[in-house]
Amino acid sequence: MAVKDAGRNLGVKVEYLTRVEGHGNIVVEVKDGALAACRFDVVESPRFFEALLRGRSIFEAQHITSRICGICACAHSLTSIQAAEAALGVIPSAQTIALRRLLLDLEFIDSHVLHIYLLALPDLVGAKSFLPLVGSHEKVVRRALRLKKTVNQLSDVLVGRHVHPISAIIGGFTKIPSHHELERLHESLAALRPDMEATVALVASLTFPDFERPTEYVALTADDETYPLLSGDIGSTDGVRLTKQEYRRATNERVVPHSSAKHTHLSRDSYTVGALARFNLNHDKLLPRGKEAARVLGLRAPSHNPFLNTMAQTVEAVHCLEEAIGLVGGLLEHGVDGSEALVVGVNESNRIPVRAGEGVGAIEAPRGILFHRYRIDPSGIITDADCVIPTNQNLASIERDMRAFVPGILHKSDAEITLGLEMLVRSYDPCISCSTHLVRL
Amino acid sequence: MKRPKTAFFDLSCCEGCQLQVVNSGELLLEIVDLVDIVEFREAISEKWDGDLDVAFVEGSVTDEHAAERLKNIRARAKTLVALGSCATIGGVNGMKNAFDPIEVGRIVYGEDRRLFPTTATRALHQVVPVDYTIHGCPIYIPEFLTALKCILAGIPYTVPDQAVCAECKCNENVCLFDRGVTCLGPVTRAGCNSWCVNNGNICYGCRGLVSNPNEKGMLQVLTAHGVSLEHVVKKMEMYNRCREEGSDRGR
Numbered sequence: 001m002a003v004k005d006a007g008r009n010l011g012v013k014v015e016y017l018t019r020v021e022g023h024g025n026i027v028v029e030v031k032d033g034a035l036a037a038c039r040f041d042v043v044e045s046p047r048f049f050e051a052l053l054r055g056r057s058i059f060e061a062q063h064i065t066s067r068i069c070g071i072c073a074c075a076h077s078l079t080s081i082q083a084a085e086a087a088l089g090v091i092p093s094a095q096t097i098a099l100r101r102l103l104l105d106l107e108f109i110d111s112h113v114l115h116i117y118l119l120a121l122p123d124l125v126g127a128k129s130f131l132p133l134v135g136s137h138e139k140v141v142r143r144a145l146r147l148k149k150t151v152n153q154l155s156d157v158l159v160g161r162h163v164h165p166i167s168a169i170i171g172g173f174t175k176i177p178s179h180h181e182l183e184r185l186h187e188s189l190a191a192l193r194p195d196m197e198a199t200v201a202l203v204a205s206l207t208f209p210d211f212e213r214p215t216e217y218v219a220l221t222a223d224d225e226t227y228p229l230l231s232g233d234i235g236s237t238d239g240v241r242l243t244k245q246e247y248r249r250a251t252n253e254r255v256v257p258h259s260s261a262k263h264t265h266l267s268r269d270s271y272t273v274g275a276l277a278r279f280n281l282n283h284d285k286l287l288p289r290g291k292e293a294a295r296v297l298g299l300r301a302p303s304h305n306p307f308l309n310t311m312a313q314t315v316e317a318v319h320c321l322e323e324a325i326g327l328v329g330g331l332l333e334h335g336v337d338g339s340e341a342l343v344v345g346v347n348e349s350n351r352i353p354v355r356a357g358e359g360v361g362a363i364e365a366p367r368g369i370l371f372h373r374y375r376i377d378p379s380g381i382i383t384d385a386d387c388v389i390p391t392n393q394n395l396a397s398i399e400r401d402m403r404a405f406v407p408g409i410l411h412k413s414d415a416e417i418t419l420g421l422e423m424l425v426r427s428y429d430p431c432i433s434c435s436t437h438l439v440r441l
Numbered sequence: 442m443k444r445p446k447t448a449f450f451d452l453s454c455c456e457g458c459q460l461q462v463v464n465s466g467e468l469l470l471e472i473v474d475l476v477d478i479v480e481f482r483e484a485i486s487e488k489w490d491g492d493l494d495v496a497f498v499e500g501s502v503t504d505e506h507a508a509e510r511l512k513n514i515r516a517r518a519k520t521l522v523a524l525g526s527c528a529t530i531g532g533v534n535g536m537k538n539a540f541d542p543i544e545v546g547r548i549v550y551g552e553d554r555r556l557f558p559t560t561a562t563r564a565l566h567q568v569v570p571v572d573y574t575i576h577g578c579p580i581y582i583p584e585f586l587t588a589l590k591c592i593l594a595g596i597p598y599t600v601p602d603q604a605v606c607a608e609c610k611c612n613e614n615v616c617l618f619d620r621g622v623t624c625l626g627p628v629t630r631a632g633c634n635s636w637c638v639n640n641g642n643i644c645y646g647c648r649g650l651v652s653n654p655n656e657k658g659m660l661q662v663l664t665a666h667g668v669s670l671e672h673v674v675k676k677m678e679m680y681n682r683c684r685e686e687g688s689d690r691g692r
Contacts (some may be wrong), residue, residue, distance in 0.1 A: 018486040021456055047503070051548040052536040060679065064646060067533045067578065070457020110464075118463070118484055129485035133474055142467060149466025160640030162464065163457040163579045167640045174641030252680055255553040345622025345643050348668070348674070417677070 005410040008033045012418050016043075017425060019119045020234055023433020026408060026421050040395060040425060042432055043257040053385040057086045057346040058354075058376045059170055065132075065387065066164050067371065069431055071114065073105040073140055074155070075166045075365035076372075076387075077408060078230070083372040084170050086359025088380075090352060095331070096172040102327045103158050104363070105320040108229070110151045110311040111160060111366035112275070112320075115429045116203065117144035120310045122208045123423045142200065143195050148285055150188055157181050166183045171352055176338045179391065189321060191376050196321050200293045203314045209420065212304040213404045215397055216240075216268050217277035218250065219363050227278075227285040227319060229364040237280055238267040242414045244362035247371045251388050261432065263396045264388070270396035273368025274428065275312035276303060282364070287326075290319030296434055306401050307427045313366075347380060354380040367431050391430045398428055443592065445494030449478035449524075452507045453534055453562075454500030457579040458481050458525035465582055475593060476664055493518040495592060501527040501534040501683075502563040515569040520592060523565045526578040530649040531683025533578070534562040538682050564683050573598055578647035578680065581633045602652055605644050609635035617643050618666045625676060627662060628654040630637040647680045 010030035017024050022042075029037040049068055053061060062080040064406050066073040078100055085092065092100070095115065117140070118130040127133050133427040134141045152162045157177050158164030161345040220228040221235025234250045253262040265271065279286075283294065283301040293298070294315045299308060337427050344351055356378040362371050368390030375384040401424055462468060463484055479489035502508050508512035515521055519638050526532035537545055538561050546559060565571050575598075577586050591598035591673040607624035611615075612635050625646035626638060637644055663673060 005479045016482060016488075018482045018488070019484065020540075021483060047534060048537050048548070051540060051545040052533070054548070055539075056679075064533060064536075064679070067457075068457050070455040070460040070579065073455070073457060116464070122486065128487060131469075131478070131485060134470060134473075141470070152464045152466075160636065160642075161579070165458055166637050166642045169642070195677070255550060257553075295485060313469055341641060343617065343620045343622055344639065345624075348623055348672075349621035351621075409687045 005033050008410050010410070010414060010417065012414070012421060013179070014418060014422060017422060020426060020430050020432065021069070021120070022430070024425070024430065024432050026402075026418075026425060028402065028417075028421060030406070030410065033410070035403060036408060038399060038406065039258050040398050040402065042261040043130070044152055050387060051373070051387045056382055058374060058380045059146055059346045059381055061346060061372075061374060061382065061385075062169060068387070068389075070163050071111055071431060072107065072367065072370075074103050074159070074162065075363055075370055076170070077168050078104060079361040079363040079365070079370050079372045080363070081168060081170055083359045083361030083362060083374050085134070086361065087352060087357040087376050088352065088359070089357070090171055092172060093340060094299065095176075095337060096325050096381050097230070098331055099158060099173060099176075101298045102324055103155065103165070104229050105324040105327070106155050106158070107152050108366050109317050109318040109324070110148060110155070110369040111149055112317040113144060113147045113151070113199070114316070116199065116310055116313055119426055120423075121206075121431065123419065123426065124208070125140075125193055141370050143198060147195050147365045150192060154185055154188060157185055169342065171344060172340055172342050174344075176336055178338065179332065179336060182328055182332050187427050188324065188333060189325045189328060195217065196318055198235075200296055203311060204297050205378070208305070208307040208311070209423065210305070211307060211405055211408070211424075212311060212394060213306070214304040215400070216266055216271040217280045218266060218271045218273050218303070218393070219278040219281045220362065221281055225285055227287070227290075227323070227419045228239055232362070234362065234369065236266060236271065237277075240267060244360045244371070247360060247362060247388065251371070251393060253388065253392070259395060261395060262390045263391070264393045265396055270400045271393065272306070272397045273393045274309055275316050276306065276325075277362060277368060279303070279312040279315060286315065287322040289322045290305065290315050293318040306397070307431065308426065309427050312398050313429070354378070361405060367391060367394060367429055375409045389431070391428070391432060394428050394430065398425055398430070444477040446479050446489070446492070447476040447495040447497070448478070448489055449483070449497045449499070450480070450481070450510075452498065452500030452511065452528070453503040454525065454527040454532075456499065458499045458577070461579045461582055461680060462585070469596045470631040471493050472589070479577075485517045491517070493647055495520045495522060497522045497524045499524040499528055499575065502529050502560075502568050503534055503537070504558060504560050508560075508563075508568050508595055511565060511568055514620060518541055521565070521569065522588070522592065523571045525580050526576060526647045526649070526680055528565045529574045529576050530681060531553065531562050531564045532647070534679055535682035536679060539678060561646050562683055567683065574600055576630065576648035577633055578601060578645075581632070581636060587682050603631050604651055604655070605629045605631050605633065605635050605638070605648075607631055608633070609638050618662055623666075623668050623673060625673070626674050627659050629675070645679055646677050649681060650677070650684065
């Protein structure tokens, strides 16, 4: 690839990129103005969850797979439960679905706040890291920590803790929040609104790099009016629509030598998942305050600027807070049935009928669409498992973005180019320990 | 008091234990007042290759590269803290050791498995000496703070060596065996305040086994409830596969 800055030589190697989850290296080489190498190497060590699941009870799957990722543990747990319930033929109650949507909303707020403030913000205000900002931006630092803490306390009420939820299981929950707990939850959520408004104002004040690379965007899609996070088909901005059972036709995974996480493609040579993909596909289903946040931020669909993923996360955080307030309000209005609390263990007492089968779960995790598929034998033992992770699905786009981005910034200093590349990769909010060694051939 | 140079590192893990620290809210700022955090890749960009007073290491050793990295950290750190079950007992990563390593690679990567060599999972103390142990999947922040105070004061932190049942009884939970399911509380080390049982689920044994489990008592409970030993052993292997007999006595 020829570029304008003929004669320019550059070697960027960022080992163990910081402020992302997991281990990845950025490698860019420019020789005589031409791009010789441009890679995002995933060097996370192997974890082999899909192999580990073989021979375990389906009733342990959500416990084990939540350990894939500390940040999106609830999304993994919920996807696992959805796949297991599909295999077993378990149909969750309306109350269970409401509580699961609430849990996912809380995880979106928590994860997006983490990325916006701790991982992305420092680059955008010219700081090395978040915590040292306590000197110059004390209010901002305290607001972020407060938001995270409150959302985590709310998750505690629902499932015991946010990192590796305890109570979400096949069939429902091992505990159901009381009316009194829900009232407190409702108050705490409503009290987060000013901090969320301040977050929108903060993000609106930032300047994001001006860069576009049109690609295909993939997210859950549905025919009802709800912004689809917990259920739906697989949809894309290139007009693809597939059922979740057909997910392998959407992901087309392949092994590449420089990455222990596999790459994927659909209609083009890469596609993108995550907040920006969801926004591009489903922005018209955002709740009014979410739409208002997008207007304040100036974010319009379709957006092809990967740096604006952080903006789309801000919009979603607002939307999820409003949805959570509405869900808790609904539970309070209709009353909660505490008798739905279940103790299942590994189904020693045969509370849940078991059959041989196969099931797929597809849920929007904060970083994009997440798939789990299990096959079980007649006694509920897992014989085969497959998990396809959002970050894997973004790796091909990340590398193609890097390739398109570098020529336009070659006139800058080495340090500026390196920072630009780090920011680009960080904007995807990659979750690398999630992405490695999870996809089965 | 000079703030000790402190770093957080991660080997093979989900980074959830570091996240527990980040999630502690404004408490994090108080911790930062006490220690000088020089490296914490998940949260800050700064890196440090010099000597360390305290190194927190999350995750297990699952390949030779990680073993070398851990030895390098050990050589630089006055105090090494194993953070979370993957580091203290191998945790869920240890389940891999029940399989043939070539087969595990083949299941996930097919014939491309050679690109990604792996070894049996090891806990940190199976590779280098460890000074402090903070169990849990994830770590329990009140225990982390207790251990942190001990580390800063230079005194040992002793992990409770009684069963989770002791804490569970104080929390007045109904015994899960009486509710028809199998719980690992009777043989698992306390210190988590029976976190999972308080929230309606069973104990999965994430903190490792007590050093002197009441095997007779456990067998009586299993017999009374018609649970096979094989069933319980399978459950214990979820977190405790890396354990050698006597290897973690007193930890």
